[in-house]
Amino acid sequence: MTKTKHRVWKYGDKVNTDVIFPGKYTYTISGDPAALARHALEDLDPAFASNVGIGDVIVAGRNWGNGSSREQAVTCLLAAGVHAVIAASFARIYYRNAINSGLLVIECPQIVEAVATGDEIEIDLAATQLYASGRSYGFPQLPGQVLEILDAGGIIPWLRANALADKQ
């Protein structure tokens, strides 16, 4: 697999789900990608939603996604075109939600201090390496089943494919 190039949006530690996708929308916006994208990071960075580009990545510090279990905190980023979130660490439910919705999540504490908003980074998933400003940063290999779910685009497409395969 080749490397992919991405523009960085950089945020700090402990970014919670309320500032990623406000709770006040949680029972009125769920499946509409345009509406989801419009409110992405609304209470963290008002400039994000109108300036994010397809394939951009978020690089953040510790405990990205702490707080609510709302899945829109993941799907609003996918709808906005975000390719991956790279963080020093993730909150537990956010990490599961990301994989289950097909959003690539990479734990790599070393790269966090090395990049800023607007920087370019490269991801080599197969080699489990990130590249920024001429340096490389390794990250742990994701378990096989997790990669399978990510490749399928999330747990629902993965489960659908498996259920249909079982029927045949």
Added chain:
Amino acid sequence: MSSITGPSGEAQSEAHWAPMTLTEKLLARASKRESVKPGEIVVVEPDVVLSHDNSAAIWEIFQQLPHGKIRRPDRLAITLDHAAPPPTAKHAQNHAQIRQLVREQGISKFYEIGRGICHQVLCEEGVIGPGFTLLGADSHSPHCGWLGAFGAGIGRSEVAALWATGELWLRVPETMRIVLTGRLKPGVTTKDLTIHMIGQLSSDGATYLAVEFAGDGISNLSPDARAVLTNMMAEMGAKNACMAPDAITWDWLESSLARSRPQDADERLATFRESALYPDADAACAVEHHVELSAIEPMVSCPHTVDNVQPLSSVAHTRVDVGFIGTCTNGRLEDIASAADIVRGKRLRRRLLVIPASSMVLRDAIEAGHIAALLDAGATIGTPGCGPCMGNHMGVLAPGEVCISSANRNFRGRMGQRDAEIYLANPAVVAASCVAGYLAHPADLAGGEQA
């Protein structure tokens, strides 16, 4: 002592596995295994799958699957609590879709608007109890651990997958044991204890971990106070939080079941006595903390994170505009009683919104005279449910307002307005602050606040 029996029924020799924590025993039961150890991936069949106002969105996801029917509708529990009664036509339509789903799929554990908050209602109704396992589309799902159950939060897609298959994989977590000794001082609650611990260990202090409360200090804590402990561990990143059932747990279960399901209360209690699990005394844990309860002071989470913690004394006299007492964290009878005791005979200088966690709590609070005391002081009473906790329902904040709240989160925008500030404290501090007009401990009011 290890009292697990194998799937075939015969007692297993204890030499086969290491002593287990309560969480390990709960996950062994849920995965039909003799034993589990941290790091293992197990497939569990939860006894309870919780969802609420998000059930229509989950149904939409479920329909992308070829399964058609929910595999175990008897295991689903759905409450309408997060925006109840519906504040807009769109919320009302969401509720209507959920009622249709409940009818079509034959879901019997359905709790209508006004019954209360999922975590409280499922405990009161005996849906969850000792030894049981719950997975919920709600981040405060660890709550039920105060009954000796396993509860963990998951996302909507995973709940849809659970509806389809009835099972889900989980990694067996390492355990953080928190040993409590002694007794809390008057005016200090388990809310202060959890805020203190989150301040010390940070919002990711227990990420991926099971938190297990132990020690003889637990026997000095009421059921209402215990539920705060397991509920708030969500704010420390825990996967689940639990404690072993004791005589106080069983008494609470017996009286709650007699009220909520008189038709089969004895049978249900017998089921729980059979399913109850207890940790092995010599079980290993990854990390252990000791807390002497009498050393805890009133604590406050300051804007805009739960782990931005100060002793109340160092932020006292901060201006407040409005108070909120309620939520799955601190909306129970003991919480409302402590607020009523403070405002009785006084006039509030600030608005105070009180939302009981359940209809049972509201009824008890009326009978005990707490609601009358709160109303006489000028408080507002809301329908049992989550209220403005996550900015969905009545009681949201205006720009620039400062709220003192008994809830669990104070993130920017949480109560519907990014330019508002939220402080978290115990319910007595919320009430005292609404009497004073600024952050105050009940003891600060002595004598001088008969406005």
